[in-house]
Amino acid sequence: MRIDWYTKGVLTIIAVLLGVIALRPYVSPDAVAHAQGSFTGVQYSGPSNVYSFFDPRTGEVYAYFSDAGPTAHFRLTKLGAPPVTVK
Numbered sequence: 001m002r003i004d005w006y007t008k009g010v011l012t013i014i015a016v017l018l019g020v021i022a023l024r025p026y027v028s029p030d031a032v033a034h035a036q037g038s039f040t041g042v043q044y045s046g047p048s049n050v051y052s053f054f055d056p057r058t059g060e061v062y063a064y065f066s067d068a069g070p071t072a073h074f075r076l077t078k079l080g081a082p083p084v085t086v087k
Contacts, residue, residue, distance in 0.1 A: 060086070 045052040050071075053062045059076035061083060074083035 001027050041055045041056055042054065046056075049065055051064045053064075054060070061072075061074040061076065063072040063074075073086045075086050076083050
């Protein structure tokens with residue numbers, strides 16, 4: 001009879017603690033997802049030593065050489081029109 005109470009008590013404690021672990025992310029989430037960060041939607045192209053980034057929201061194009069800083073900054077104003085240099 002005593003072993004039966006002990007077993008039920010231990011299993012009840014285990015079940016309660018597992019429930020606490022399972023519900024903790026809903027009660028106090030630790031991390032915040034950053035799926036909509038500042039670089040969301042930016043497209044990348046990197047052939048040989050030139051790296052290009054295009055932001056379709058603003059139409060801006062950035063070009064970098066692998067060993068230098070930003071080498072060119074353009075803005076696309078109209079589809080099919082030549083890009084405008086941004087200073």
